[in-house]
Amino acid sequence: MHDYEDVDMKKGYDKQLLRRLFSYARPYLGLIIISLVLLIGVVGAELAKPVLVGNAVDDIITKYDTMYSTVSKDTKGAVKIKDNYYIGDEKNKYPSAEKARIIYDETYDNPYFLVSGIDSAQINKLDKVKKVILKDGKYFIEYDNIEKEVTLLTNNEIKLLRQDHINGLLRITIIFIVVLIFGLLISYFQTILLNYTGQKIIYNIRNDVFTHIQGLSIKFFNNNPVGKLVTRVTNDTETLNEMYTSVIVNSVKSVLMLSGISIMMFILEWRLTLAIFLVIPLLIIATLLFRHHSRKAYREVRTKVAAINTFLSEHISGMRIVQIFSQEKRKMDEFSEANEELKKANLKQLIVFGIYRPSMYFIYVIGLSIVLIFGGNMVLEGTMSIGTLIIFIQYISNFFDPIQQLAEQFNILQSAMASSEKIFTLLDEDSKIENNENAVKLDKLKGEIEFRNVWFAYNDEEWVLKDVSFKVSPGETVAFVGATGAGKTSILNLISRYYDIQKGDILIDGHNVKDIDLNNLRSSVGQMLQDVFLFTGNVNSNVRLRNDEITDKQIKEASKYVNADKFIQKLPDKYSEKVYERGATFSSGQRQLLSFARTLAFDPSILILDEATANIDTETELLIQDALYKLMQGRTTLVVAHRLSTVQHADKIIVLHKGRVREIGNHQELLARKGIYHNLYELQYQEVN
Template sequence: MDYNEAGDMKKGYDKAIIRRLFAYAKPYVLWIAFSLILLIGVVGVELLRPILIGSAVDDMISKYDTPYIMVDQNQKGAISIDNIYVMEDKKGNHPEAKKARIIYDETYKKPYFLAVDLTQDELDMMKDVSEVKAKADGYYVTYQDTTQNVIQLEEKDIQALRKSQINGLIRITIIFLVVLIAGLLVGYFQNIILHYTGQKIIYNIRNEVFSHIQSLSIRFFNNNPVGKLVTRVTNDTETLNEMYTSVIVNSVKSVLMLIGITIMMFVLEWRLTLVIFLVIPFIILASLAFRHYSKKFYREVRTRVAAINTFLSEHISGMRIVQIFSQEEQKMEEFDKANNDLKKSHLKQLIIFGIYRPTMYFLYVVGLSIVLGVGGYMVIKGSMSIGKLIIFIQYISTFFDPIQQLAEQFNILQAAMASAEKIFTLLDEEDKIENQPNTLQLENVKGEIQFKDVWFAYNEEEWVLKDVSFNVKPGETVAFVGATGAGKTSILNLLSRYYDIQKGEIFLDGHPIKDLELKQLRSHIGQMLQDVFLFTGDIKSNIRLKEEGISDDQIKEASQYVNAHQFISKLPDKYNEKVLERGATFSAGQRQLLSFARTLAFDPSILILDEATANIDTETELLIQDALYKLMEGRTTLVVAHRLSTIQHADKIIVLHKGRIKETGTHQELLAKKGIYHNLYKLQYQEINAYNE
């Protein structure tokens, strides 16, 4: 997969991103399918509701012009109105019977009248009568030069005559409520299933991202800010969560609604539907333009969010330095610039959306105007019923809702695509140390170390170590000294395979370390650094580090052995004392003693000490030195120290200069050589004397 210079996937690779995103959903395909089936039910309910309303209007509410057949009063189902017997069935089995029709006139308080004793032709002509006139002896209507007396219906007459329609209206109302409740229940379960599935998918993605981050080499973390990585695991995965739980299914729902509404409108009145669809080309053009600019601005927003998170992570962690050097104003200016850039990106995004949505609303109003104008004309001409017009009005409103929802979902989709690009860029990062096939398992590690013709560079051809070779016997203490940048710390990092060498070989107990399983290799090496890192939690959890095989008694025993128990026992909660981020409430010496207890609890065969006693007060240093001697007993130990007084008793001292080994020997042997070590020792001795004076 190709990436641009910013580390994002190039345009045109959206299909590849989508395929990778759907791969995470594959284990839950049955749940998603079930959710989609429920979704079809939800769409069906929404399409059915306008039909029920239209049917109620056409078949029940506006049935005042229904023709009736006059029958004998003994006829079953006959209704008596002023001794005129009428049966509610225009398809009665009495073709010789006279007909009657209800006439509706809004000019009267009681606008229902009944014209009786009609022929079939009169019955048809009476359908268009819209005005009833009063005369001395009652009411009449006139049609085609014919006058027909009509009877004003009382409330009880209307109820009797329209009993079946009232019952039908009640029946439709009940059906409407049942359909509404069923739709709500189906929608509820569909949402529950969908969000459950989405959370499972995001849970797996977060785990995969964090697991991959842990597998990357130290080089990767040196080149990538923490804030950027935090954004990947939190913000970006949460954006994907919205896609899985909202965009996918809701987009399907919107598409189904559009298809369903289109089919229903064509079935109801295809001519009016074709006229309405004149606005479709404008909808397509507006949507394509919005898609183009929205995609661009969403990518920009995600980049700005990562940048501001990176800035915050770095400067909040380094706030002490900011305040020491009074850089608050300068850093505020930098933050204001990053914040302003993010604001501008958001405003661009809001402007394009602010243009698109009113455009869609305008097109909706145009479509509604077409329905009211053309549809109203068709109702007046008698080619379409009022009920159908009401259905069209509801459908045209519902037709534009899914389009606007698709626009909003497209925004979320673009955010998800941008986030997915960032996540997959990280997951495709191959800068990591991996186990070789068929790794060896060492049951017991003696601690014999050998570097053979080792060449190493952090950056290509910029060699930090050049042809380095040395041997360390089991239980031996070897110290590395030299100027800054000589390669001392690099040797310690290479032994634990935080980096892989370019040339040569490193052996542990006679086996190349590349052939050993990484976890096992590092479990036999206890590394103690100058800057001790403690995690949020308590003292016990920082010593145990989730290794349940280490009991509370072992933690206490290790702490007593390395002199950490003395200060722990004075704390209010002792081993349950809360530890803040990075152990900020403990002194440097206390943090160092806790790191010793942690190392001893894991019982490694090899110790690595990288300036472990630097910047410690004298009293604490005595405790640390005592703890170190205890820890080093019976273990192979590699030490890096700038203070040469701390390594005088080492079994071997290796002097490095510009990546090469220049001298090897004991403290006394190296002093006798009058070489680099002698010069370093003499220089430090003079500095100490000058300081004491």
């Protein structure tokens, strides 16, 4: 596997990676399409709001100078405006006439004046009248060298006059609120739907990664730190989740917004739009520079974060050693140095963003200035309305946000692609031990084991076992002894097929281990190691290991049989007592007794003991020896122990030296040979004395 920091960021856009990412999204393609359709609705609502505001300005608010020629008189001669709304408190307030007209002069606080007593021929002539003259407290207009008195309308009469405009403004306001609520609701459902889809996709990816990890060989775990694998299942998949639920949809939304705004601006006024697009080269240059420098800054931050996490993981796990050797100050200094490096990296990233965002705002101000200068002139020239200018001002504000978001989302997308490469690299790891096509399942193993000329190496041809041959009969207890590195533990690992051999054959009950179903094989072999691993949970769950076929009654019977029940009954919650990570609250002996109970509950045919009684106090060792004696009854047992006193009663002792079988026999036979076993025994006997 590649190291997390060694992934080539440029490879993040590999087509194969995209295809594999899409394969996880394919089952939810319908939901994704619905989400994108909803997104179009969200963008449509965003684009509609400025248009509604512009229309309100053009069609209603700026119609203050409308010349109302619909003014007429009723049958009684009273002047009225539309339907039954009359000017004046009394119907006969104003003189009757064939026609009446409203004149607007903005120089007055109340700018509306009524012209009455005119005929049809005079109506059109009044269109050119824009000025009302005040003389001796009265108001007059002049046209065709005629001076005619006009009547100033009151505020109530003006309100009545513009009632249609007020109603129209109310309608547009209601439409605006409806569009706003519609956009919010669509955005809500789209967000919920997309996040639901993203979580389903990540759930499947996370399951696939963990399932794959469970099937990998022991060799893989020996060569890869646990922290890195945890990062793959958690951090890297979460980065992909952000890509599926945030980056992709926001990027699509940004592209739709940019396209929609550009199209709308071209439709409204293409000349002004072309003038605004003069800032596009500045946008491209700023964005490319930001991408380049932000990528470097982001990678540096990620490297420093990884370094500080590695430091914390290592030293928190080894805090006991740090305290024993009084290294707190030194380690604190080392941590402060790593922390300072992370701070500097974060500051560099902040500087990049701190320059980019004001730069984008400066370009936005330039674009806004272009709108105000060119658009303002067009309004003054009468070639563009004020409402259109307002729409452009709102659109130009919304135009720069998507560009900034696209640039900032680039790093997240880049990180997600790098994470996907790491995840798929892990999924492509082929160091799995697979079942053969015609693997057989055996109901109950007898426990006969035979090695025939077995050669095995962990790396290439650095042989750990060389031409090893021996046979173990059902129910027999066989011990493996020898110096460190002789190959004892390797033999035990090969029996359960945690590794595959390069040469020779390993037979169990006459079947090659490669032809036996892997789960069937391993469930028939109970392994008890020196370092017992307990999971977070309780005593029951650590014996059962989520096998629901094992009842609470069977757990208690197994615990009593191996002497574990004695200390369990003294616990406050007995079998429900909480177990913390690695069983930190239990002694080594207690953990070992729990492992015996676990093994007995699963009822294996073959027992493997690898230094199972090492580092145990004398009293607990007696309990363990008694438990072992009970466990070994009727089972084939393979034992590895450095203390030869613990294997003296074995039916057969196999002596290994530098990967080869040197001697086979029982304790007395091997001592009589005066060979390697005799020398090891004498050496330990001298050390004891």
